Amino acid sequence: MDETNVRVNSLKAWILAARPKTLTGAAVPVMIGVASAVALYxxxxxxxxxxxxxxxxxxxxxxxxxxxxxxxxFMKGTDDESRLGPKRACSQGWITAVAMRRGLLYTTILACVVGLPLVFYGGWEMIMVGLACVVFCFLYTISFSYLGLGDVLVLVFFGLVPVCMTYWLAAPPTQLASIPTSVVVLSIACGLVIDTLLVVNNFRDIDNDRRAGKRTLIVRIGERGGLILYMLLGLLGAVMAIGGVVYLNWHEGQWTQYLVIFYIPFHTLAFTTMRSIRKGAELNRVLGMTARNMLIFGLLVSAALIFA
Known part of the structure; x- marks a missing residue:
């Protein structure tokens, strides 16, 4: 969407603030959870x-x-004029701080309203799961991302929780006693691949984060470590996903269960591009490639589970 001529607090401003491109990271774990249930039932x-x-x-x-x-x-002053990543609504003046406070309040309430009916399918424990999602949604930005723990939250809340809980809720009621080990493996694989997006973000912002005192994992391990981590996360995620699919739904001679292998060339290309750029706003190109690769990963895993 064009970022010019954005009126304050307009619909266009809110759409930009919602960052539609990031929704892939939310959709992929649910896709994999549903596909795991379909593979079994x-x-x-x-x-x-x-x-x-x-x-x-x-x-x-x-x-x-x-x-x-x-x-x-914005309130902490992290998103200043030196920011290399995509523009942010509050810092650009597209949305006022007061309006954004209301916006995040309304979206939090809406999420709770949408999630509450899951109690009827998964029991009162779903309230605790939903509450944890909301609390850590705030804690990530306020605290955890500054302590280098953002990657842990990604693994938990973009891997383990959404994949396993979606599988658990989508499976027939008679199967609610346990979650198969293979689904847990797939959830970890999903979290690892989605974390590559956070790694690119933090790799790009490493200098700004150092100045702001934001001790991300990439700040701690440095640029070389960040490059290695990015590559390893994608490869390990792909290998674990293949293992999870095969273990969950083994069919001798069925090549479709190995579909996830086609994710690796896309991930390798993004890594090569990231290594060649190393610095600057041009790394946003790798950010786009990584978001695309996450979707490719989700589609391949889902297809492998359903069609194996």
């Missing part, structure tokens, strides 16, 4: 309503996280 065996609610909750929470990040980084 077939389309006729899964519960559609909780699966849809999981997707809506994840998407709204991603927008909420973006609003929280936009507002609190």
């Amino acid at each position: 077939g389309w006729s065996g899964i519960r559609v309503v909780p699966a849809v609610l999981c997707m809506l909750f994840a998407l709204i929470m991603q927008v909420d996280a973006n609003f929280v990040n936009d507002y609190f980084d």
Whole structure:
């Protein structure tokens, strides 16, 4: 979307603040969770309503996280004129701080309203899961990202929680006693691949983060370590995903269960581009490639699970 001539607090401003391109990271874990349930029980065996609610909750929470990040980084002065990443709504004056506070409040409430019916499918424990999602949505920007723990939260809340919970809620009621080990493996693989997006973000912002006292994992391990980490996360995620698919739904001679291998060339290309650029706003190109690769990964894993 064109970022010029944005009126204050307009619909265009809110769409930009929602960062639609980041919604891939919210959708992919739910896709994999649903595909895992389909692989075991077939389309006729899964519960559609909780699966849809999981997707809506994840998407709204991603927008909420973006609003929280936009507002609190603006208040802390992290998003200043030296920022290399995509422009932020509050710092650009597209949305006022007062309006953004209301916006993040409304999206938080909306996410809770959408997620509450999941209690009927998964029990009262779903309230604790939803509360954890909301609390850590705020803690990520306010505290954890400054302590180098953002990657841990990505692994948990973009891997373990959404994949496992979506599978658990979409599976037939008689199967709610446990979550297969293979689904846990797939959830970790998903979290690792999605973390590559955070690694690119922090790699690009390493100098600004150092000045702001933001001790991200990339600040701690340096640029060379960041490059190695980016490559390893994608490769390990792909290998674990293949293992999870095969273990969950093994069919001898069925090549489709190895579809995830086609993610590796895309990831390698993004790594090569990242290594050649190393510095500056041009790394936003790698950010776009990584977001695309996450979607490719999600589609390949889902296809491998469903069609194996």
